[in-house]
Amino acid sequence: xxxxxxxLRKVFAKGGLANVFSAALSGILIVAGPWILxxxxxxxxxxxxxxxxxxxxxxxxxxxVYSFAFSLSLFSGLHYLFTRMIADLLWENKQRQASxxxxxxxxxxxxxxxGIAALVMFSQPVGDVAHPLFxxxxxxxxxxxxxxxxxxxxxxxxxxxxxxxxLVYVAGMVASIGLVVWWGQLWGAAGAVSGFAAGHFxxxxxxxxxxxxxxxxxRPKHRLKKLKTYYQKYFLLVLSGLFFYCGQWxxxxxxxxxxxxxxxGSFFRLFDQxxxxxxxxxxxxxxxxxxxxxxxxTAFYRALNHFLHSLLTVPYNEIQKSKYEMIRVLKAExxxxxxxxxxFTSLGVILAMWLMDxxxxxNHTILVLGAMYFQLLFMxxxxxxxxxxxxxxxxVAALIFILLNGLVFPVLYYFLPDLTxxxxxxxxxxxxxxxxxxxxxxxxxxxxxxxxxxxMA
Amino acid sequence: xxxxxxxxxxxxxxxxxxxxxxxxxxxxxxMISGLPDLDFCLFTISPVGGQELRYxxxxxxxxxxxxxxxxxxxxxxxxxxxxxxxxxIMSTHARMFSGESPDLREMISRIPxxxxxxxxxxxxxxxxxxxVETNKKRNPIYPFADYYWALQSSHDMIFRVxxxxxxxxxxxxxxSTGFAGLAALAARIRRKKPMLLTEHGLYHKEREIEIRKSxxxxxxxxxxxxxxxxxxxxxxxxxADRITALxxxxxxxxxxxxxxxxxxxxxxxxxxxxxxxAVIKEKRAGFHIGLVGRIVPIKDIKTFxxxxxxxxxxxxxxxxxxxxxxxxxxxxxEDCVKLVESLNIQDRFLFTGRQNVLEYYSFLDVMLxxxxxxxxxxxxxxxxxxxxxxxxxxVGNVPEMLDYDDRFLxxxxxxxxxxxxxxxxxxxxxxxxLINQKNRQKVFSLYDKxxxxxxxxxxxxxxxxxx
Numbered sequence: 001x002x003x004x005x006x007x008l009r010k011v012f013a014k015g016g017l018a019n020v021f022s023a024a025l026s027g028i029l030i031v032a033g034p035w036i037l038x039x040x041x042x043x044x045x046x047x048x049x050x051x052x053x054x055x056x057x058x059x060x061x062x063x064x065v066y067s068f069a070f071s072l073s074l075f076s077g078l079h080y081l082f083t084r085m086i087a088d089l090l091w092e093n094k095q096r097q098a099s100x101x102x103x104x105x106x107x108x109x110x111x112x113x114x115g116i117a118a119l120v121m122f123s124q125p126v127g128d129v130a131h132p133l134f135x136x137x138x139x140x141x142x143x144x145x146x147x148x149x150x151x152x153x154x155x156x157x158x159x160x161x162x163x164x165x166x167l168v169y170v171a172g173m174v175a176s177i178g179l180v181v182w183w184g185q186l187w188g189a190a191g192a193v194s195g196f197a198a199g200h201f202x203x204x205x206x207x208x209x210x211x212x213x214x215x216x217x218x219r220p221k222h223r224l225k226k227l228k229t230y231y232q233k234y235f236l237l238v239l240s241g242l243f244f245y246c247g248q249w250x251x252x253x254x255x256x257x258x259x260x261x262x263x264x265g266s267f268f269r270l271f272d273q274x275x276x277x278x279x280x281x282x283x284x285x286x287x288x289x290x291x292x293x294x295x296x297x298t299a300f301y302r303a304l305n306h307f308l309h310s311l312l313t314v315p316y317n318e319i320q321k322s323k324y325e326m327i328r329v330l331k332a333e334x335x336x337x338x339x340x341x342x343x344f345t346s347l348g349v350i351l352a353m354w355l356m357d358x359x360x361x362x363n364h365t366i367l368v369l370g371a372m373y374f375q376l377l378f379m380x381x382x383x384x385x386x387x388x389x390x391x392x393x394x395x396v397a398a399l400i401f402i403l404l405n406g407l408v409f410p411v412l413y414y415f416l417p418d419l420t421x422x423x424x425x426x427x428x429x430x431x432x433x434x435x436x437x438x439x440x441x442x443x444x445x446x447x448x449x450x451x452x453x454x455x456m457a
Numbered sequence: 458x459x460x461x462x463x464x465x466x467x468x469x470x471x472x473x474x475x476x477x478x479x480x481x482x483x484x485x486x487x488m489i490s491g492l493p494d495l496d497f498c499l500f501t502i503s504p505v506g507g508q509e510l511r512y513x514x515x516x517x518x519x520x521x522x523x524x525x526x527x528x529x530x531x532x533x534x535x536x537x538x539x540x541x542x543x544x545x546i547m548s549t550h551a552r553m554f555s556g557e558s559p560d561l562r563e564m565i566s567r568i569p570x571x572x573x574x575x576x577x578x579x580x581x582x583x584x585x586x587x588x589v590e591t592n593k594k595r596n597p598i599y600p601f602a603d604y605y606w607a608l609q610s611s612h613d614m615i616f617r618v619x620x621x622x623x624x625x626x627x628x629x630x631x632x633s634t635g636f637a638g639l640a641a642l643a644a645r646i647r648r649k650k651p652m653l654l655t656e657h658g659l660y661h662k663e664r665e666i667e668i669r670k671s672x673x674x675x676x677x678x679x680x681x682x683x684x685x686x687x688x689x690x691x692x693x694x695x696x697a698d699r700i701t702a703l704x705x706x707x708x709x710x711x712x713x714x715x716x717x718x719x720x721x722x723x724x725x726x727x728x729x730x731x732x733x734x735a736v737i738k739e740k741r742a743g744f745h746i747g748l749v750g751r752i753v754p755i756k757d758i759k760t761f762x763x764x765x766x767x768x769x770x771x772x773x774x775x776x777x778x779x780x781x782x783x784x785x786x787x788x789x790x791e792d793c794v795k796l797v798e799s800l801n802i803q804d805r806f807l808f809t810g811r812q813n814v815l816e817y818y819s820f821l822d823v824m825l826x827x828x829x830x831x832x833x834x835x836x837x838x839x840x841x842x843x844x845x846x847x848x849x850x851x852v853g854n855v856p857e858m859l860d861y862d863d864r865f866l867x868x869x870x871x872x873x874x875x876x877x878x879x880x881x882x883x884x885x886x887x888x889x890x891l892i893n894q895k896n897r898q899k900v901f902s903l904y905d906k907x908x909x910x911x912x913x914x915x916x917x918x919x920x921x922x923x924x
Contacts, residue, residue: 312602313602315596316589
């Protein structure tokens, strides 16, 4: 996303409240668009369901949460492969081929996600929901739409049309909420889920159309061979992405199964005491994410570019200088981002302590706020590992994360029922962030050697 | 299955037989066919795989192993003592660059056959430290990348060759220094069998000329490649058991680069004198001038064409033939065709393609050699045997072959002087008859292939006895 980051940075640099607000808002929507859209929609619609006393609110919410959780857990590896391929095509100035690859990946994602969702939704009970067939189909549609949205999101940084992208999101959010309200009145949860899915799908269609208008697709040659080559070459990248997102969701899934309750007689299970803190705490890292896209990543990208250029053009001692300058920028930017994010995380902790009466939920929220803080750091550092193409290190860090949050702590939670939910997530995110920091700073010291030997091998 | 009764010679070749036609390749083909009592195996070093064979391999070629330098080899083998091996390589390298001549025996014996040393050379800390240290000393002000690419690409090839698994043989006969020489040297050390080195041209000198002409090799890379090739040649001279040159001048140059005096000897080229002397001359209308050789830049066909233009202005009945394959450097051939057309001599200038040269020797009046580089061209000997006089550029052993007779010699690219030689032949037919006779006698007495074959047969046998 460095491309869009530079665009936003330019707007920021112009100064003025309007520009700063515009860049910040665009950053928020681009880095966390679907997420924000979902959380806001859920809260709006919860309110609406409660006010108008519409049945099956839980089912609607569960369908959305499950769609997000499993779309990221199942398809994140594919997203990483797609991002890598698109980045390479951009580097080669083959934007039109990149457009074609968006179509191939989208078709595959749509078919695979539709198959998986259909298998689950048509084999499991959905309780007493009105229009059950419509609800099942709507849920499948939602899963497909969300998966497609992730994919298109990865592609839109190509466009650098942040104002249009922002407008599409806002329009999509409005359409989504409107459709949920409208169809929810007509068909209850089935209509609400379908309306929500349709809103997402409209965003997908609009963003994809924008992409294709700017870069009309051009069919690449040897598609299967290229895909196979990429998969083999970037296998560890795929695994690191998969483990990162699976690791993020495994503790939540564990709590749904182990401590959660079934939602209105359906196969869905939720654990509000942990789910709600997770959604709220999730909002706390949006400032950090925006900071990352606009400042941290762009500053690092400049230093990295300077370093990479020096590899080819200057004597060895000059290369060393630009390398240590890049490491300095990296450390300084990560430090600044940490401080910036710490302000918002602390604010979240204060708000939780102030506003939450339920002690358990308050404790969960504080722990998850901390966990999210370190997960943001973990993600930031992992991104830098990707910039250096240190996929093995990224894989190791993600493996530690999933092992801790998805295996070690679930076992501990199982045998120690008093262990507070969120603690495992915090320890896992902290440990992974620390490990990633050491892996990154250690590898960065010898990065010129790694790049040369990689090119030669 | 190796026939223990028959002597087995492994010819180690680079960039020539059996994939590329030319003087060296023709020599190898003649050697193998002329020594049917010996078995030969070919150990060729190629830049790319799947090259088409340009020669039908004689029946006594029992094995052909092609080492493709561009092929990636997976690292399957674990080295039992990698740090020690790398340490040894580093110390050998350091000694080599400090002007010493280190003993390569220990280093080569530490590298297992088929081992992918290239991977270690770019991945291991020790290797990187060596690159950085040597860069500091030799390349402190130029871009590091230039040094790194040059060092790695040259050493990648060296490592591939050093670690190659050579065919089994009784004698390893390298037909040049460079990578072929290095492969033969490694085989000599691994198999403890004698190594014979035959040089037609001088590999390091030829490479140096190419490097200096190339726009692709720049900065430090240029010096490094030249030094590397020189070093490879001097190492080959040091380790070869016998070293042969085609003529004395080259032997002197080998000595200059460290070849031990007692190991060197001159064995000139030889041709099948019976075959070429059987050519029946026929006088055809017109004046026929030929050039036998591949249509490639080294033969400088463009100078042949400009010479033709000069001659045609004075001798309109002259006809020119470029007799040789045109497919080796298609772009160059097309350039030559365009030049012929632009000089408007296409009616009198023919590109014949690959032909039976005997047919042409039967009616050619002059054989022209315009090469910018040669060793001891067989075509001169062939032409002389068929009573065809030659006008040549002063390259390699050519001046000595022509007894430094300035009437028939010209500097490279000197079309006017070449034309002068042709004019002399055209206008002195009686004198040329005598000269042709003398030239033919020279070939019979000095350049008979039978002598060449017998000399090599004896040399092989004597080397086996001495090891």
